[in-house]
Amino acid sequence: MRTEKPTPRVSSATPERGALVITRDKLTAPAKAALRLARWAAKRKAAELVREVDPTGGVRLSKCGYCAFTSQVTLNADTHAEGVVSGSIGGVIACGNVWACPVCSRRISAQRADELNALLAWARAEGHAVLMVTTTFRHDKAMSCAGSVDALKRAHKRLVQSKGWRKLPLVGHVLATEVTHGQAAGWHPHGHRLVVLRGTPAEGEARLEAMREAWLACLAREGLTGNAHAWQVQPASAAGDYVAKFGAAEELTLGDKKAGRSGSRTPWQLLADARDGDARAGRLFQDYAAAFKGKRQLVWSHGLKSQAGIAEALEEGAEEKPQRRVVREWLGSSEEWRAARRRRCAMIAAVETGASVETAEHGATDSESWRAEREASTLIEGDDCQTDPAPISCAGGDRPWNIWQERVGDGVSRPNINGRPNMLWNRPKPPPKTIGRHPPPITA
Numbered sequence: 001m002r003t004e005k006p007t008p009r010v011s012s013a014t015p016e017r018g019a020l021v022i023t024r025d026k027l028t029a030p031a032k033a034a035l036r037l038a039r040w041a042a043k044r045k046a047a048e049l050v051r052e053v054d055p056t057g058g059v060r061l062s063k064c065g066y067c068a069f070t071s072q073v074t075l076n077a078d079t080h081a082e083g084v085v086s087g088s089i090g091g092v093i094a095c096g097n098v099w100a101c102p103v104c105s106r107r108i109s110a111q112r113a114d115e116l117n118a119l120l121a122w123a124r125a126e127g128h129a130v131l132m133v134t135t136t137f138r139h140d141k142a143m144s145c146a147g148s149v150d151a152l153k154r155a156h157k158r159l160v161q162s163k164g165w166r167k168l169p170l171v172g173h174v175l176a177t178e179v180t181h182g183q184a185a186g187w188h189p190h191g192h193r194l195v196v197l198r199g200t201p202a203e204g205e206a207r208l209e210a211m212r213e214a215w216l217a218c219l220a221r222e223g224l225t226g227n228a229h230a231w232q233v234q235p236a237s238a239a240g241d242y243v244a245k246f247g248a249a250e251e252l253t254l255g256d257k258k259a260g261r262s263g264s265r266t267p268w269q270l271l272a273d274a275r276d277g278d279a280r281a282g283r284l285f286q287d288y289a290a291a292f293k294g295k296r297q298l299v300w301s302h303g304l305k306s307q308a309g310i311a312e313a314l315e316e317g318a319e320e321k322p323q324r325r326v327v328r329e330w331l332g333s334s335e336e337w338r339a340a341r342r343r344r345c346a347m348i349a350a351v352e353t354g355a356s357v358e359t360a361e362h363g364a365t366d367s368e369s370w371r372a373e374r375e376a377s378t379l380i381e382g383d384d385c386q387t388d389p390a391p392i393s394c395a396g397g398d399r400p401w402n403i404w405q406e407r408v409g410d411g412v413s414r415p416n417i418n419g420r421p422n423m424l425w426n427r428p429k430p431p432p433k434t435i436g437r438h439p440p441p442i443t444a
């Protein structure tokens, strides 16, 4: 946990060139490159699917990572403290869709997992009890994804407003909403709520167990019912396990295809199956993406983040900034970049393994890697940015903060404060107000 400087996640072996390089994610460079290809190919499939139900969102997903939003696009090599090199492309749009974009979801979820870890460490240091409550209700095939997710949300709202809940010795709580899809019972929406309570874990567990009836009453007010699984109180170790895996589901899906598909499937598994030609899985992924559009991934109770000093803890525990070297530069509007981005995964892999970037960008490739790269690194036709990018219009316009985040953060974002988009920090200062004041005298 992030109380002290984190230990580097890397093997002690001296990094070598080629196949045996261990990257920061404990993967060999080829394994990491294969995952990256799979992630980008999944993103492309997601863009194809989402545009049918949400044209604006779908186009933004498609542009994510490919369309420049600054005049300069760069291929960067970041050397970290432990000598590991990671590659990235800067100056391109990030869609920020945590639900449907496997690329953005991975990046954003990792930051949020750090915040949750900081919360757990703080609660432990303060001597508070942390428990996890998993909530759901009885559902069937007839319920839509949007309908059941909204019903769960309304029941949660009732719960936190109930007398019994407000009487708990609460320090705060964070709610994560998730959904899986099963053949037999359809959409299975569920909430994981990390609850921080004053007192001992045993007392906390007993108090939360006693809230079961209150939860069932909240469900009943929404016309829903629940069985024994509807309200499950789990100890701190379960909360720790949950946080440790937070945001990693996509990697597990991509790394271990076809695992556990017979029962219920996560949205990323639906997307992977859709890529493999399962049309029904594709339609289910569309339902999911539409249902979760605009929803928050984590809902923190008011004031908990500042009370726990999450932003400060993350700043303190942050690794030393990696040394950045710009390996290659393109004009964002140039044909060279449009050609190069079709090899984006190969170029990043070359940076990480010490292979030739020149060959990755221009050289011949074997047919297999060509096919993989093509699946991962092509835009859907017509989604290209036609002109030199003007920041707002290029990203679709309705969420300009993604752009500011990308511009200032270089892909390394700062923590949110109380759930407000951190990107607001990066907006330009508004011009000073002159109303009621005399204009300055003209001197020249």
Ligand SMILES: [Zn+2]
Pocket (backbone or CB within 6 Å): 061, 064, 065, 094, 095, 096, 097, 101, 103, 104, 105
């Ligand atoms: Zn994205």
